[in-house]
Amino acid sequence: MIPRYSRPEMVAVWSAETRFRIWFEIEAHATTALAELGVVPKEAAEVIWEKGSKATFDVERIDEIERTTKHDVIAFLTHLSEIVGPEARFVHQGMTSSDVLDTTLAVQLTRAADILLADIDALLAALKRRAFEHKATITIGRSHGIHAEPTTFGVKLAEAYAEFSRNRTRLEAARADIATCAISGAIGTFANIDPYVEEYVAQKLGLSVEPVSTQVIPRDRHAMFFATLGVIASSIERVATEIRHLQRTEVLEAEEYFSPGQKGSSAMPHKRNPVLTENLTGLARLVRGMVTPALENVALWHERDISHSSVERMIGPDATVTLDFALARLTGVIDKLLVYPENMQRNLDLLGGLHNSQRVLLALTQAGLSREASYAVVQRNAMKVWEMRGDRTGVFARNLKDDPEVILSDAEIDAMFDDAYHLKHVETIFRRVFGSAS
């Protein structure tokens, strides 16, 4: 998490101030619940809420105490008792620091997930707008980087839309997975704290109750969460890679917006580079790199060890802040993307209609040739076009007409070079992806 790749709202989720505020709320809610159970005096709970709500927790003071206790929650509780006074002794009754820390992490990850879900929504909106804008913008589809058959630029964006819709669903599931509250005391047995407290706090914080915790919330939940972020990051890389390809000098079908005053290279003033999408490619690697540490965190020893903690202190903020930034950046790229339909047409025409080879193949099989023979005939004529230099307009059709084994009339052959043919099901695809085609 570095400022260059951070946005303030997500950064705030992870600030020391936010953390201590959540710690306080958990402790205070728990004390209220304990007061309801008659374990602690009602007045104590009220004093704690009153004084704590008004207080600003002093991060430096807490750090100072921690240098002695070597335990962050104890340091916080000590500071809280400085603020609250003698009633503070009723705080944290029967709880362990993990109750506070793990439930706090659940609150933070839930908030982070909400921001990420909003990010995805914004991205989906941008993708949808541009998809419909370019629903009919014809462009060559490429497999293996090689011209295949035509599609539209809108279909490309529809694919990204569908992919991020899936990611939204996955993130919702991942959010539910980590949105759980544990106030179960040491070893999670509720020996010194009634399960009611957990239910109460969970309800106040909008979390579900952890059915069984072992002092800590089990880390398979977090592993699933970070793995899901890794998948989303990989989808970002896919779209970013597409744009990087489209902006290549020889292709130039689309281009990142290049703002006035921007400079592409310190040395070469002629440059306009897809630096945002290259950056997104790198950010995807970073988020992906955090999946394995999260998976390694699952196998804690016995009821818990604390090896997960250092990992989460880093990847909790890093993965969510980086992914938030990346999603927002990608949304900006899509929103302002310069699209060049003329270049798409020019590229489409580059091979002189070779992209209709399948149609010819199918027509020949329909006309009675075996699949193998048809393939050989079409391939032979296609390869001649492939290997020639210069303007290829019309050459493939001419070759076919000249080949005696092509048992099709010239009119039949000409009819196969109508590109609209390839787009007849674009409506179907849009209807499937967006629910309607307009």
Place this chain on the structure above:
Amino acid sequence: MIPRYSRPEMVAVWSAETRFRIWFEIEAHATTALAELGVVPKEAAEVIWEKGSKATFDVERIDEIERTTKHDVIAFLTHLSEIVGPEARFVHQGMTSSDVLDTTLAVQLTRAADILLADIDALLAALKRRAFEHKATITIGRSHGIHAEPTTFGVKLAEAYAEFSRNRTRLEAARADIATCAISGAIGTFANIDPYVEEYVAQKLGLSVEPVSTQVIPRDRHAMFFATLGVIASSIERVATEIRHLQRTEVLEAEEYFSPGQKGSSAMPHKRNPVLTENLTGLARLVRGMVTPALENVALWHERDISHSSVERMIGPDATVTLDFALARLTGVIDKLLVYPENMQRNLDLLGGLHNSQRVLLALTQAGLSREASYAVVQRNAMKVWEMRGDRTGVFARNLKDDPEVILSDAEIDAMFDDAYHLKHVETIFRRVFGSAS
């Protein structure tokens, strides 16, 4: 995937025979649908089904053809036309090899997921049985490998049960994610094949329709699938690690079943080692190691490239076969696990009741001492026990009684050394995890 860590049912999912059979079925179903649409003759479709259903596809012959064509689907189609005769030219009309390959992979992964779901069910059954068996078997809970407070061995198993229940839910979602059919032709535009064919084949194979494919099924689906396997593997490692710890010589609270004739070491005849759970730890690393390649597969170039293919040829079988084996092995370990309640009790008593330190702390705060003072008093008396050698029975209680700052009566102190206190909510936990506590 090596025989040592493989089970036949899962291996069969990935055999060449299975693969070619699924290829045939996809092609034949598609031809039937094309016949319904009037694109190919009904009779042709019938001949294809009839001859293909009876045929055994000759793996070696297909390999031989592939050495020329360098394309596996074309090799298969060529072989199919050797079997079917001239009607074979109506096969694969308007389709690409990806239609066949990706839908086949969906079928295989779906079948694999079904086996894995059954594996998890078997594991859940074993965990539940042993959890209820040991619902009341008291044992020390450990945080950081250090004695904390008591729990029961049943609660430990309940935690594993809850974790694998979550994994089951995740795997179902992952299964749905990859259970999709694409028959959309080159670049996925349906230019040469009506979307009806896709719907027809999907329905026949029990798959959903891919809303928008770009010749290939998008790889975010597979990434999510393999990431989910990585999470499950990590859960296996957690349980395996627990058992490895419990079997340590100094602990010996549980032990892997050691069969007659088994030898623990070639050199040391006295050894009985937790080799199955150590093996599971390694297998977990393997499955986890396949997550990142699957994530890297997402960002294919443009409408598709084939870089994902070699990855999936390896990790498709490897991850599912290894995880199937690991789940079954873990089920066997749980089923036959030797549990030693006496050793659990002996270990529990090791520190002379120090595990009640929190109760004393809470009682002192209730009696009016500040949290900080209470902590200092209890810690002081506890550390003396910690640092002594020899039999610690009763020493902690005696220390407390002798300490003038412990403002509790001897009777109050004695009452705190009743271990049943710690287990009073075991019923609650079982009810949460299993729906009922009996």
Place this chain on the structure above:
Amino acid sequence: MIPRYSRPEMVAVWSAETRFRIWFEIEAHATTALAELGVVPKEAAEVIWEKGSKATFDVERIDEIERTTKHDVIAFLTHLSEIVGPEARFVHQGMTSSDVLDTTLAVQLTRAADILLADIDALLAALKRRAFEHKATITIGRSHGIHAEPTTFGVKLAEAYAEFSRNRTRLEAARADIATCAISGAIGTFANIDPYVEEYVAQKLGLSVEPVSTQVIPRDRHAMFFATLGVIASSIERVATEIRHLQRTEVLEAEEYFSPGQKGSSAMPHKRNPVLTENLTGLARLVRGMVTPALENVALWHERDISHSSVERMIGPDATVTLDFALARLTGVIDKLLVYPENMQRNLDLLGGLHNSQRVLLALTQAGLSREASYAVVQRNAMKVWEMRGDRTGVFARNLKDDPEVILSDAEIDAMFDDAYHLKHVETIFRRVFGSAS
């Protein structure tokens, strides 16, 4: 490791036959050393060598015994005693199975490393040959996929040559790291076996002596080995990615060899795809995916646990076989790569000499303009060319001449469009990389 991506020589390193043969040799050498020490009778050692050397070890019989003993080395020793007779009791005296297994793995990885080193040598030879062939073949250099300044195709290959030279050095170091012999008995204390045996066996097998083993050879050695393979795989991906880019339809500066009879697509007969380099990209992901499991293997428990074993049984063969195949495939690709200098020239000319923008910038600063002003002037004129359509020949130069702020004469400007200028240090680079420039 699947046949499709395997070569026989490397596969043989990992066969059961090879493994048992190495096991025998270690045991037999150790027995000879023990006989020299007088621990076992000399005659026994001779009998063991004589009968074992002639014997074929029966893999199925050993598997059968292992099903009872659940221990592979004991199964082998039992089988060996079936072959050797009563003298077999002098085999394995004071040794543990790890002595055999780890030293065997060292032998196998060393042999694998030797094959990989030969693979790299073959690749280096191919790269060098093609680099010199194309030392002067001018081509546009691209940063960010965008035209930058000219270079030569030979320089591109020289870069790959330099990279694989570094990889060779790294692999030699990694080979040395794993080429160590441990015959130190249980826990590595030599309690029941004299260190002389280790020295003797190490010398016979061409390995160094492990200074301190703890029953096992420490796994940091293997981690380093597999990490090095991961780096080499990533270098393969870099070269593969370059070729994939160069083969793109709009670029087509180079192309994988396309053999007679080969088919690029089952649907589209016009296709010629860079499938080998795409395949290499996937194989690189696979080898990289094995690095983390190898790293996770380092932290074995105490003197050893066996969790590393299942990992190594898979990644030992998988990583080396896959990398061997990938290196050989890349060598083939480089060897037969079709290179199109005319297309390189055509692409180079695409922007009408815009790649000289830096020269103009520098000339302007030399002529007295500030860097910032020079940049603005050149960028302004370059962007006009960038954004135009159609033939850009000469436009940039004309723009510059027409711009009053360009304080250079027409002749000075014209002189800046000489591409030889960019290649004047190609000799230097070749001399640095290859030792000589011819």
Place this chain on the structure above:
Amino acid sequence: MIPRYSRPEMVAVWSAETRFRIWFEIEAHATTALAELGVVPKEAAEVIWEKGSKATFDVERIDEIERTTKHDVIAFLTHLSEIVGPEARFVHQGMTSSDVLDTTLAVQLTRAADILLADIDALLAALKRRAFEHKATITIGRSHGIHAEPTTFGVKLAEAYAEFSRNRTRLEAARADIATCAISGAIGTFANIDPYVEEYVAQKLGLSVEPVSTQVIPRDRHAMFFATLGVIASSIERVATEIRHLQRTEVLEAEEYFSPGQKGSSAMPHKRNPVLTENLTGLARLVRGMVTPALENVALWHERDISHSSVERMIGPDATVTLDFALARLTGVIDKLLVYPENMQRNLDLLGGLHNSQRVLLALTQAGLSREASYAVVQRNAMKVWEMRGDRTGVFARNLKDDPEVILSDAEIDAMFDDAYHLKHVETIFRRVFGSAS
């Protein structure tokens, strides 16, 4: 990189101030070299050195400029020209930002490596001191967590010493790999900058010359560097795991130093947990997680893309700062580790000498029994001890004596329970590891 896991010296390597200072030095050295070549005026170079050396680069001002230019090096150069005045136009002549950025990264990583090498030296010193201190401290060696045969605590530490000695060698190689300077201009062709400049700057900065760069220094170098850090981190985890095991309540052979005032748990005052080594385990996961992104950075597109940059901005500081912290923390743990020889002896005695089972086995084979029969006899008697409860002292010996198949005299059996037997080669091991045994 978060303050909690950072040390100031390493953090300083990565500060903006350090970075800009290195940028300045590279630019200024290059200008001097250009002046020597007569490309720029000597006086200009002098003015640049003079004004730049005295200046403090204003990080906020540079950030402000970057918001317009969207290019960090251009922003710096603009700020530099504000400081230097008109002579600034002679700065960066013929260079690209990559020349500056990549060479700077080389300087930073080299400095980081030097700190890490010093860290390893400190760790080696601590390990050596404690190893000699406990050279003869007998302790049970454990394989699979199960008692095997005795060793000494010093031998355990010697193993760690040997492992970190290897890591030192690896890090030196990795340092050499990234200590290279590239000043080769756009696309690395030296078109606008003489190779002499590169040689000059390299020499001034203590770097070697990059033989062939393509605008950027090739990323296989950095991949190897970060992979090496991942191996070192894994070695840290190994030692940390050992200590965590030794501190377990039932084992307690060693313990992290627990400072006065320290609190082990907010809930349970009796706790003393191995939190430092658990923390190291998590930190190891983090550093390992950065290996794969570094490997993915290798395959940049063509002569370069900028996707590596965001990755390196994070993992450059994160990996080195975290590893520096972890090495220092581990050194502290080793230095102050509490070692409990009495507990080691108590644990060693737990199984009543069962750890001598191999000696008995070997004696029986020497006495004429077959290996298989000997094994069965010893295992049978050992298992009885294994399965009994209570004090096992002498039971194994007695069992053996009572067994008629044990063809050894009572005296021979008794002689096998002398533990010094196991330690006779400790001297040899120390001599191998440390060069001398004292």
